[in-house]
Amino acid sequence: MDYKLTQSSRFDSTPFTSRNALAGVSSYTIYNKTLLPTIFNSYEEDYHHLINHVQMWDVSCQKIIEIKGPDALNFLRYVSCRNFETIDKFKCYYTPMTDFNGGLLNDTLVYFIDNDTVWVSISDSDMLMWFSGLLVNANHNVEIKKRDIYTIALQGPKAIKLTEELIDKKILSLSFFSFDFFNFKNTQVLVSKTGYSKQGGFEFLFDNAKIACEFWDFIIEEGKPFYIKVGCPNMIERVENALLSYGNDMTSRDTPYDCSLGKYCSIDMSYDFVGKNSLTKYINNFEKKNIFHVFFGENDLKIKSKLKCYDDQKEIGEITSIIFSPKFKKNMGFMIAYKKDTSTDKSKKYFVNTEQGLIQATILNLS
Amino acid sequence: MDYKLTQSSRFDSTPFTSRNALAGVSSYTIYNKTLLPTIFNSYEEDYHHLINHVQMWDVSCQKIIEIKGPDALNFLRYVSCRNFETIDKFKCYYTPMTDFNGGLLNDTLVYFIDNDTVWVSISDSDMLMWFSGLLVNANHNVEIKKRDIYTIALQGPKAIKLTEELIDKKILSLSFFSFDFFNFKNTQVLVSKTGYSKQGGFEFLFDNAKIACEFWDFIIEEGKPFYIKVGCPNMIERVENALLSYGNDMTSRDTPYDCSLGKYCSIDMSYDFVGKNSLTKYINNFEKKNIFHVFFGENDLKIKSKLKCYDDQKEIGEITSIIFSPKFKKNMGFMIAYKKDTSTDKSKKYFVNTEQGLIQATILNLS
Incomplete structure (x- = not known):
């Protein structure tokens, strides 16, 4: 609707x-x-x-938040899961940022302009509120504002x-x-x-x-x-091309490691960042989730909401951003499966619960 | 449109x-x-x-953020402009909250349930991001989350x-x-x-x-x-009844004192809160703004956007939330005038710049 x-x-x-x-x-x-x-x-x-x-x-709508001042790079490091021990001017960095518990707050694009000036292009969550809250008690000599x-x-x-x-x-x-x-x-x-x-x-x-x-x-x-x-x-x-949308396909209930963004994260840098402790514990101690492509049905089912996916009777995840793919001639979407080791074997039978009843589904890793 | x-x-x-x-x-x-x-x-x-x-x-949509734990009241005090030296259980408190610079972040409704449990009903800005950012480096023993x-x-x-x-x-x-x-x-x-x-x-x-x-x-x-x-x-x-809407009629560019919310604020309490220093300086040193009702035109002009208001050639403010009032038989809206002492004398002539040209306007204090 x-x-x-x-x-x-x-x-x-x-x-x-x-x-x-x-x-x-x-x-x-x-x-x-x-x-x-x-x-x-x-x-x-x-x-x-x-x-x-x-x-x-x-x-x-890709709002730009400017971090400006002598501590711009340090503040960027403080809020980013990405390893910025080294960083190059005139480069863009796809950068997940997390809360204290390691939950994903935004998948940003960082523009490193110079040591005093960082632009953060944000997906759909109010990172200015987050940065401003952090800054009150963090000792960083920066000004942070939304640029027009x-x-x-x-x-x-x-x-x-x-x-x-x-x-x-x-x-x-x-x-x-x-x-x-x-x-x-x-x-x-x-x-x-x-x-x-x-x-x-x-x-x-x-x-x-x-x-x-x-x-x-x-x-x-x-x-x-x-x-x-x-x-x-x-x-x-x-x-079709595995571009995730924050708020649709992953939220603050997921860590970056649950939704294929682990490759943009590190816990090995020498400095601390918000969420580093939690992410370290998570990686070492907890069973992670993982994100997949799910394909089902050969006619356009015109689905407008999330659907649940099952392995036998057991719910294994929720499918988001469902479209009908002209390329694959299937309905498809993303799913953060509750278990990382969800099998993508083609012989494995999964089911999606649609208004037309259960429909068989296949699961693939994001390419 | x-x-x-x-x-x-x-x-x-x-x-x-x-x-x-x-x-x-x-x-x-x-x-x-x-x-x-x-x-x-x-x-x-x-x-x-x-x-x-x-x-x-x-x-x-009036989302509820729960502050829970032994420091719930202290955290509430830390984020509120309202004087909570005393607070009563089972009472609601209309409570402006500001950023470090005293800019209004939200006009909330606080439900004081007990010393360990505060609910904050928020207007349209992401206060969970703000609270979560603050909490990272503030020493408050609380958990903060959005309740369903x-x-x-x-x-x-x-x-x-x-x-x-x-x-x-x-x-x-x-x-x-x-x-x-x-x-x-x-x-x-x-x-x-x-x-x-x-x-x-x-x-x-x-x-x-x-x-x-x-x-x-x-x-x-x-x-x-x-x-x-x-x-x-x-x-x-x-x-008509002077109920403001955050994001429409006032924003983080305004302090609570600029938009009639000073009566819900204090700088006289014994404890500190975010923005207290800035608001204290603002009250003592700067010319404040003030919010008014503006009335103009006797036919419904069906205005859908903000309009500027003038005193002779000089812009004195921007009119927001414009409607046609059945009660007053005029178009009306709110205006944060750049000067607090803007005259509401009825003989004073103001003008609103509409698509139909300049239209004479009157200004009244919010009742």
Whole structure:
């Protein structure tokens, strides 16, 4: 079921909201108290366009929290599960952050600008409240605030060619998860080779709404030969490609180790971080959970909510972000299985409890 | 403009969501990541019913954070601007909470259950993140967590009579902003004489979704002689009656003293709280802001966003939560004026900048 949403000052529109409307956005979500388009034509049509061409997205909901001051790097270390004993300028770092008990609070993207300046691009939870609470009694000489940054993503197989032609050939030298500053209309724009799809592309972070809108209009016009469309992060594309969504697929009830994010975490660094003790105990003493892809049914079941998955009579987990995959011709979603050693053997029979009754399912590791 | 909202697991429905749908809810907002109905028939129709009869509201979005442990009261003191040198069990306290700089983080309702147990009912900001951050380095022996509480409000001039007849005559002895436990189907239910309207009534806090739904159905059936309807907090009623909404009318850029909440604050208690130093400096050294009612235009201008207010050429503030008041036959809203001593003299001419041009306005203190 979809809902009608009353306009409110408790959530933000963005400089691009009217442009999304012009481009025919049909549905939104609220993400970090900001409007984020979810559908233009349909999940399926948007998906096929995204994986074949190039789309421009308003992802201003990826709020930027700036940590600024002589202790910026130390504060970053204090709040991150990722090992930042060494860190490189002009690099982006996918960084889980946890609470005192090791529960995941956010899967962030850290922009290391310089020793005094760190930007944290957050998924959907209020990390400014968390950082501000921590800072009251932590002895870090930093200022922490939300920056008014307006982010445009160009994503899709043609995104790189388009960007190269229109912005600067130098952009080709950006490696995956790095960033640099480029010139647009005499304004410095932060461009990172990142984005919430597996189709390739860039994200453009503007601190000036007017310039950002001029960039938007410029790209729409010049992108026509590339068959560019205004789009948004696509649920089908992200689920097929194992891109998790905080709040949907994992929450503070999970540690990073329960949902495939252990590879971005360490407990071996010399310094302490919030949650390090708890995560150390968890790794050494407790049976961990693990996240899988679950596939079931060959017709689109149009499922809009979570479903439970069973091994014989026993519930083994809950399936989230369920879509029908055009690629695999199956319904599929993510599942944090209560047991890490859940078998992915193809002969193993699992069942999903749907409105149409029990349907057989297969489980695969995230690739 | 209203938006279509895509269903997502990043926000919660409530045990009553299907019942709201049955009752004909037409629009929602997202409040504390939870669905909150905003309109059933129309703001105006809902308003007239509310001020004449009795409504049942699903306000489960008023999330309850429980502070539990030997230091519960000390932690409450640490995070509250309100003077809790003395505090009474079974009382509710409207309590502003601020950040380190004295910026308002939330206007909460505190339920003081006992020395070990405090419930904080929050408006729309993630106070669990704030409390959890503070707790990491504060030496308070407490556990803090979100409780799964499902809250029903009965509001309207007939709410008290209805409740008395159906629940327990003892409920009549509850004074304003006090609470007690009552029996419904052999379950203890917390009932407080509170609610987000000025029409009178109660709030019922259930920790059992099944019992809560049985209560809902019972009230719908037995409330028929009272012409009960399912409703929701009504924007017209709250603006006419000076009930502020955090995130709409005041934010973390305002101190409690800037928006009429100074009367719930103190800097004279013997203990320290987060923001006390900053608020003390602010009170003694800075020119404060103040919040007013602004009235303008005699036809419903159907305004959906904030508007700026001017004294001659000078902007004096921004008007929020604008509605057309059936009572005053004017458009009206709130304004935090940049200067506390903004004149409310009736001869003084102010102007609001609308799409129809400048319209003359009057300013009044909140009554």
